[in-house]
């Protein structure tokens with residue numbers, strides 16, 4: 001079937017199978033492999049995107065459900081030649097190791113700061129508890145989110 | 155012969171150029187914290203992982219896997235699958251062009267099962283189709299006629315059951331000759347007088363479940379035929395050249411016809427040492443003449459790779475009243491599962507580190523690993539040492555209690571130091587600051603207990619809101635441990651690096667470094683660049699993509715060796731390149747091979763050194779953990795962790811802290827939640843829904859101190875840092891839970907019913 005959606009501000013069309021996830025469509029049909037597939041069960045958060053401004057696991061959304069809607073992926077966060085403050089903070093705080101979790105975490109953290117610009121430590125932990133990272137032990141990820149929230153240009 | 159690379163990163167949208175400019179990062183020299191060179195592309199989504207690759211005309215491969223733990227294959231029917239829409243190939247063991255078996259150390263594993271499957275998830279057939287769903291549907295139409303056989307599932311009985319590998323693939327390799335069926339390797343270390351008696355003795359039986367590496371990026375890769383009979387394989391792996399050396403014979407190709415290129419790796423932790431899709435993808439690609447990509451799903455990843463060896467450990471520690479250890483006796487049984495993988499080295503490590511970082515003059519350590527029809531086990535961070543550290547530290551806590559000596563004091567009293575002799579007879583030389591890491595970790599002050607009432611998020615049970623604090627007990631635990639750095643037992647280990655020095659546009663000196671060391675997330679790319687900048691004294695250094703096509707082997711990104719070996723090789727090559735350029739005055743391109751000090755095998759009968767040391771170097775760590783435990787519900791919350799680790803010299807301190815924090819988290823997982831569960835050899839929890847790994851709510855703040863006591867044999871004095879935190883953290887968490895509950899808790903992961911005492 002044919003779907004039409006807005007991805008990172010651009011109108012896109014794609015032919016998808018009825019059973020295909022939004023994640024698959026983004027990665028394999030729309031040339032946006034930044035969102036990662038690490039479980040396809042809604043457990044790891046690696047595939048996090050914003051659907052009409054709401055944080056979702058794109059592996060749990062059918063591509064067909066996104067028809068007519070607006071999607072922002074990790075590729076759409078940086079703008080005007082600037083990294084998103086969360087992306088910049090992740091790099092500087094050492095929050096990236098293998099980086100497979102990073103796109104999902106960056107999207108989730110950006111969403112958190114959008115809703116709550118000065119989150120407490122507990123709020124950060126709770127907000128990111130659906131995003132698995134196997135490499136970092138999370139400490140530097142939490143540091144990065146605090147850094148981004150503080151607005152400090154480290 | 156170079157590879158056709160253009161297909162790889164092309165699909166990703168490039169960031170506007172100015173972003174890189176504004177955010178150009180200080181890349182640093184040895185000893186400076188430097189942001190990762192791959193940090194920006196990893197945060198923007200541009201970094202190409204092995205699962206992100208694409209090529210024109212690409213097909214998707216899929217692997218048909220056994221649903222039995224042990225069965226004879228009477229036949230495989232593929233005709234229906236062959237005719238399915240979009241299907242281009244269906245292959246079985248008949249189609250393996252060359253050697254039918256491969257293995258990291260012993261070729262005991264069939265590329266595709268031949269007449270028997272030995273584990274749940276064993277690869278049986280392959281499909282290539284245009285869409286992954288077509289490949290999956292065709293795979294579902296392949297009928298394998300199985301005759302189920304009784305699985306060998308109890309490691310204690312395995313040595314009396316029918317051999318799973320009657321040809322005994324690991325026999326004749328210089329190990330103790332153990333004729334019992336299903337023994338992969340057994341080893342005995344006899345030291346001093348193991349019958350020596352102390353004033354007191356404590357005993358325990360400990361058990362460790364099967365842990366999974368659970369790296370986030372599932373196994374994946376792309377195989378591209380070169381049109382001349384050879385193949386390029388872009389894959390997430392830990393050791394490019396050993397992949398090539400296993401792949402080529404199975405494809406009946408010369409090693410040069412198989413070029414392995416490192417694709418973006420989503421974590422490894424040992425789980426990518428063994429082959430995954432390499433031969434399978436290459437077979438499909440060569441057969442169809444088209445690029446073939448294989449990406450495992452999470453369930454396939456859990457069943458398709460090796461795990462940490464589960465263990466049963468019987469331990470007895472004897473000590474004098476003043477606390478000195480007199481003798482340690484330990485028997486270690488490891489379940490290797492269906493194929494050998496790196497089990498022989500795990501056996502040796504379990505023996506070597508069984509007593510912990512303590513002086514023990516008399517010891518008898520026996521370690522055996524068996525074949526079974528349980529999930530295959532191999533390398534995972536800290537292998538062998540993780541299991542025994544859990545046991546020896548529980549024993550040290552028991553001794554402290556019996557002797558009424560402070561647990562930290564007891565460890566300090568027995569701490570090894572240079573000049574001491576290990577149970578293998580090896581004299582410790584170089585840097586080994588055990589007492590220092592113990593003192594530094596012990597001196598770290600945990601936060602005061604937090605008042606009640608408080609946000610349930612900061613109570614055991616968390617947002618489940620299971621308690622207001624009643625029934626919650628606080629416990630402080632402590633552990634120390636150590637592990638070898640680099641390969642051991644006489645393995646001829648090396649790492650190559652190539653450095654090209656040339657004049658840039660304005661005549662300034664520039665360098666290109668080639669090294670096949672696998673960047674698996676640990677940060678070796680930065681290490682290589684930092685070393686090159688330090689040695690060459692210039693900023694303009696680039697690292698070429700890692701490939702078997704243009705540089706010699708770097709060895710494996712494992713055994714905490716990659717930083718040491720890559721730093722050694724790059725240092726050597728840079729110095730040689732500078733010298734040659736100085737001499738010739740022209741652009742130069744030199745390759746050098748670095749070797750660490752030689753090691754020797756252990757005596758197969760006594761486990762004692764022969765001719766020289768069996769290990770190159772050791773690193774130790776100590777950790778203090780504060781836990782709160784709801785003793786009524788069996789729920790646990792870690793409050794705080796403080797640790798001190800012996801790192802020799804931190805090349806990139808920020809990355810070292812990252813390794814300590816991440817390694818600690820994996821040990822927390824083993825302590826509290828992570829276990830591959832099986833029934834009759836069948837895995838029952840192959841998903842992130844059922845196999846839990848720690849989240850932001852499970853890992854507490856970690857305060858880490860680096861103890862920098864330079865290792866004389868290590869480049870710049872460095873040691874590897876990846877494994878020690880994982881070795882100690884499981885033991886340290888358990889120590890805290892015991893302090894909180896007063897229970898023995900002799901098995902990890904700890905289950906709530908054990909905490910409650912059901």
Ligand code: FES
Nearest residue numbers: 040042044045059
């Ligand atoms: S891939 Fe969607 S949550 Fe894991």
Ligand code: FES
Nearest residue numbers: 098099133134135
């Ligand atoms: S950095 Fe590897 S999973 Fe998070």
